[in-house]
Amino acid sequence: MLDTSNQPTLPPEIARRRTFAIISHPDAGKTTLTEKFLLYGGAIQMAGQVRAKGEARRTRSDFMQMEKDRGISVSASAMSFDYGDFRFNLVDTPGHSDFSEDTYRTLTAVDAAVMVIDGAKGVESQTQKLFEVCRLRDLPILTFCNKMDRESRDTFEIIDEIQEMLAIDVTPAAWPIGVGRDFIGCYDMLRDRLELMDRADRNKVAESIQINGLDDPKLAEHVPAELLDKLLEEVEMARELLPKLDPQAVLEGHMTPIWFGSAINSFGVKELMEGIGAYGPQPQVQSAEPRQIAPDEKKVAGFVFKVQANMDPKHRDRVAFVRMASGHFKRGMKLTHVRSKKPMAISNPVLFLASDRELAEEAWAGDIIGIPNHGQLRIGDTLTEGEAIRVTGIPSFAPELLQTVRAGDPMKAKHLEKALMQFAEEGAAKVFKPSIGSGFIVGVVGALQFEVLASRIEMEYGLPVRFEASQFTSARWVSGDKPEVDKFVNANKQHIAHDHDGDIVYLTRLQWDIDRVVRDYPALNLTATKEMM
Numbered sequence: 001m002l003d004t005s006n007q008p009t010l011p012p013e014i015a016r017r018r019t020f021a022i023i024s025h026p027d028a029g030k031t032t033l034t035e036k037f038l039l040y041g042g043a044i045q046m047a048g049q050v051r052a053k054g055e056a057r058r059t060r061s062d063f064m065q066m067e068k069d070r071g072i073s074v075s076a077s078a079m080s081f082d083y084g085d086f087r088f089n090l091v092d093t094p095g096h097s098d099f100s101e102d103t104y105r106t107l108t109a110v111d112a113a114v115m116v117i118d119g120a121k122g123v124e125s126q127t128q129k130l131f132e133v134c135r136l137r138d139l140p141i142l143t144f145c146n147k148m149d150r151e152s153r154d155t156f157e158i159i160d161e162i163q164e165m166l167a168i169d170v171t172p173a174a175w176p177i178g179v180g181r182d183f184i185g186c187y188d189m190l191r192d193r194l195e196l197m198d199r200a201d202r203n204k205v206a207e208s209i210q211i212n213g214l215d216d217p218k219l220a221e222h223v224p225a226e227l228l229d230k231l232l233e234e235v236e237m238a239r240e241l242l243p244k245l246d247p248q249a250v251l252e253g254h255m256t257p258i259w260f261g262s263a264i265n266s267f268g269v270k271e272l273m274e275g276i277g278a279y280g281p282q283p284q285v286q287s288a289e290p291r292q293i294a295p296d297e298k299k300v301a302g303f304v305f306k307v308q309a310n311m312d313p314k315h316r317d318r319v320a321f322v323r324m325a326s327g328h329f330k331r332g333m334k335l336t337h338v339r340s341k342k343p344m345a346i347s348n349p350v351l352f353l354a355s356d357r358e359l360a361e362e363a364w365a366g367d368i369i370g371i372p373n374h375g376q377l378r379i380g381d382t383l384t385e386g387e388a389i390r391v392t393g394i395p396s397f398a399p400e401l402l403q404t405v406r407a408g409d410p411m412k413a414k415h416l417e418k419a420l421m422q423f424a425e426e427g428a429a430k431v432f433k434p435s436i437g438s439g440f441i442v443g444v445v446g447a448l449q450f451e452v453l454a455s456r457i458e459m460e461y462g463l464p465v466r467f468e469a470s471q472f473t474s475a476r477w478v479s480g481d482k483p484e485v486d487k488f489v490n491a492n493k494q495h496i497a498h499d500h501d502g503d504i505v506y507l508t509r510l511q512w513d514i515d516r517v518v519r520d521y522p523a524l525n526l527t528a529t530k531e532m533m
């Protein structure tokens with residue numbers, strides 16, 4: 001079912017790729033759904049393994065004690081699997097709101113998002129926030145309403161809530177039959193099929209039953225009379241009142257098809273996967289300077305959207321996650337690292353086939369590969385076959401929380417600097433070196449990140465550290481003509497610091513100060529975001 005009639009014609013290997021992330025509020029079922037995707041993708045033998053955090057599994061995604069303790073996923077990882085005609089690349093987004101910057105960058109590497117909501121709770125705060133991020137990029141969204149095996153809200157009410165809270169058209173791809181204990185499955189609105197849930201075996205899915213329209217007597221053989229009346233009435237109403245599926249509107253991000261299911265019972269998951277295949281976007285054109293990159297260009301290009309340390313605790317290596325933007329990559333290729341203009345032989349790239357890391361022999365536009373390295377690759381870097389193109393749109397945000405950091409042992413200040421630089425390059429924190437005084441100021445978006453940093457510095461560098469309140473609460477990058485910048489820097493020495501790239505930053509605790517600078521130095525730019533490059 002490779003229906004790409006409304007998308008540009010790409011070579012089949014590229015056209016079959018679907019690169020997406022899951023967005024949801026914690027507890028809606030993202031992990032469970034991921035497990036089932038992988039199960040059907042043949043990547044793991046049995047559901048439950050994604051969660052198994054035994055020693056053997058630690059290399060994969062959850063490696064920090066803290067993650068285990070808190071049950072949050074601090075690190076994002078990418079997983080690839082095949083289903084039907086499609087190759088799916090699922091990029092995991094950290095669910096906790098403290099990691100929104102990381103999440104934002106992850107969403108620059110995907111072409112679509114699957115939004116998971118809990119059928120009893122509807123659109124929750126984190127769903128809404130993540131949705132807004134997707135909207136900034138007009139990402140196509142496919143919706144999965146989960147936990148239908150439990151008491152859930154009225155179907156029309158759920159759809160209305162999504163339409164109203166998120167201002168997007170919703171079209172039902174399936175219609176649930178019965179609620180809670182009486183939930184028996186769905187009517188597939190797009191293919192006139194009956195999908196029934198197997199309550200006896202959570203990993204099994206019952207065969208679908210082809211139905212010849214709503215007046216087919218076969219319906220009554222499978223659906224109890226009291227549920228059937230309601231179903232017929234609701235489907236009729238839905239067809240009258242709700243918009244019809246418009247594949248183009250889905251691709252443009254104006255409409256989301258919704259499936260109903262129960263991830264834990266494996267129900268609705270295959271239909272969702274088929275839906276991502278049929279209505280999800282192919283690898284998209286990537287914005288870059290001085291020109292865009294099209295997925296079907298012959299030459300290989302890709303960009304780093306995430307850097308992750310210690311995937312393997314035995315080695316202090318880092319893995320740069322690269323989204324391939326074009327071409328057909330083969331292992332061993334020499335690519336140009338555009339920022340440094342140096343060639344890099346990519347000899348041991350990794351594909352994250354859910355079960356474990358694996359050497360990637362090849363990759364196509366849309367794929368995500370991991371490149372182990374010792375720090376050369378940073379977020380925002382572009383790799384090409386020589387052309388000086390730079391992928392754009394991967395932002396770095398001004399931190400909202402600032403603290404000073406000190407090593408427990410003052411003799412270890414150099415070690416601390418090295419650790420902090422590593423985290424800054426990974427994008428895990430902003431690190432500012434004030435121009436007056438010693439020590440560092442660390443900036444993050446969410447308070448939990450301080451704890452993560454402290455525990456990582458201790459684990460990876462054997463260095464106990466203390467975070468303390470800083471006199472500053474805001475940071476802005478400063479740019480403009482050199483004389484003007486110099487004048488400003490000289491007049492505001494106590495407020496000036498440099499970030500890990502050496503860029504000038506203005507630190508303050510008052511919005512009033514920022515307003516004053518804007519007024520007094522009209523030729524200067526103070527910005528709260530900076531492009532990673």
Ligand code: GDP
Pocket residue numbers: 024025026027028029030031032033095146147148149150261262263264265
């Ligand atoms: P995440 O925080 O979004 O990753 O959510 P999880 O996948 O960890 O699920 C949260 C909880 O909901 C877990 O206890 C799951 O077992 C449970 N859960 C997930 N899917 C379903 C479902 O379809 N039905 C029911 N009843 N529980 C579910």
